[in-house]
Amino acid sequence: MADVIGVLIVEREALFRRGLTSCLNAARGVRVVDSVATAEEGYRRADELAPNVALVGTTLLDAPRLEAAAELRRRFPALATIILADEEGDDELFAAIRAGASAYVGKDVPEDELISLVRRAATGEYVINEQLLAKPYVAARILEQFRSATADELAPTTAFAPLTDRELEILKRVSDGMTNAAIGGALGISPQTVKNHVTSILRKLAVNDRTQAVVLALRRGWLTIDGEATLIGAGSEGGEGANGLQAERRSRR
Numbered sequence: 123m124a125d126v127i128g129v130l131i132v133e134r135e136a137l138f139r140r141g142l143t144s145c146l147n148a149a150r151g152v153r154v155v156d157s158v159a160t161a162e163e164g165y166r167r168a169d170e171l172a173p174n175v176a177l178v179g180t181t182l183l184d185a186p187r188l189e190a191a192a193e194l195r196r197r198f199p200a201l202a203t204i205i206l207a208d209e210e211g212d213d214e215l216f217a218a219i220r221a222g223a224s225a226y227v228g229k230d231v232p233e234d235e236l237i238s239l240v241r242r243a244a245t246g247e248y249v250i251n252e253q254l255l256a257k258p259y260v261a262a263r264i265l266e267q268f269r270s271a272t273a274d275e276l277a278p279t280t281a282f283a284p285l286t287d288r289e290l291e292i293l294k295r296v297s298d299g300m301t302n303a304a305i306g307g308a309l310g311i312s313p314q315t316v317k318n319h320v321t322s323i324l325r326k327l328a329v330n331d332r333t334q335a336v337v338l339a340l341r342r343g344w345l346t347i348d349g350e351a352t353l354i355g356a357g358s359e360g361g362e363g364a365n366g367l368q369a370e371r372r373s374r375r
Contacts, residue, residue, distance in 0.1 A: 127244045130319040131157040132164035133179035149237045161185035168198050175202045192203060192221035195331055199324040202243035246302030246317050271316025292319045293344045297336045297345055
C-alpha cells in the first residue's frame with residue numbers, strides 16, 4: 123500500500139463531495155487528489171493522477187448507476203473502486219460485484235467505516251466479499267452463473283495459459299479469497315509485488331477485475347472449479363506467454 127493513499131471522488135452532489143473530502147483529508151495517510159462531478163472528468167483525472175482508490179456515486183448524469191465504476195475498472199485495472207449508493211439494494215450489490223467494485227456502501231456510511239474501507243481497498247482487499255456473505259440471495263445468483271456455464275465453457279483448453287507460474291499461483295490464491303497481504307505473506311513477497319502481479323494478470327487476460335480473471339481461468343481450464351490446478355507443459359521458470367505454463371482442469375464429479 124502507498125504511504126499516502128490517493129483518493130479520487132466522482133460524485134454528482136457538490137455538498138456531498140465537500141463532506142467526503144473533509145472526512146478523508148482528516149484521516150492519517152489519506153489524501154483526496156481531486157473531486158469531480160462527472161464520469162468523463164473522473165476518467166481524465168484518474169489517468170492524470172493515478173489515484174489508489176476512487177469513490178464513485180451512482181447518480182452521475184453522464185454515466186448512470188454503475189457504468190462509471192465499471193468503466194474506471196476497465197480503463198485502470200489497478201484502481202480500487204468503492205461505490206456510494208443513494209440507497210443500498212441487493213440487485214445493485216450484485217451489479218457492483220460484476221463491476222469489480224472493492225466495496226459497496228450507502229451514502230450514510232459512518233466516517234470511520236468509510237476510512238477503513240478506503241484503506242482496505244487500497245491494499246487490494248475486496249470488502250464486498252464480506253457483504254456478499256451476508257446476502258444469501260446475491261450469493262445464490264453468483265453461484266448460479268457458475269452452474270449455468272456450458273460444458274464447452276468449462277472444458278479444458280489446449281492453449282498455453284499466457285501467465286507465468288508465479289502469476290497462476292497468485293491467481294489460484296485469489297480464487298481462494300485471499301487478500302494481497304495474505305498472498306504476500308504466504309509467498310514471502312510484499313503486498314505491492316502481489317498487486318503488481320495481479321495488474322499484470324488482468325492486463326494479459328484483458329479483464330477488468332480479479333473475479334473475471336478467476337472465471338476466465340476456470341473456463342479455460344487453467345484452474346479447476348475447486349481452485350486447484352494441474353500444471354503441465356510448463357516452460358522455463360518465470361517464462362512469459364508461450365514460455366509459461368498450461369493448466370489442465372481436473373473434474374471431481
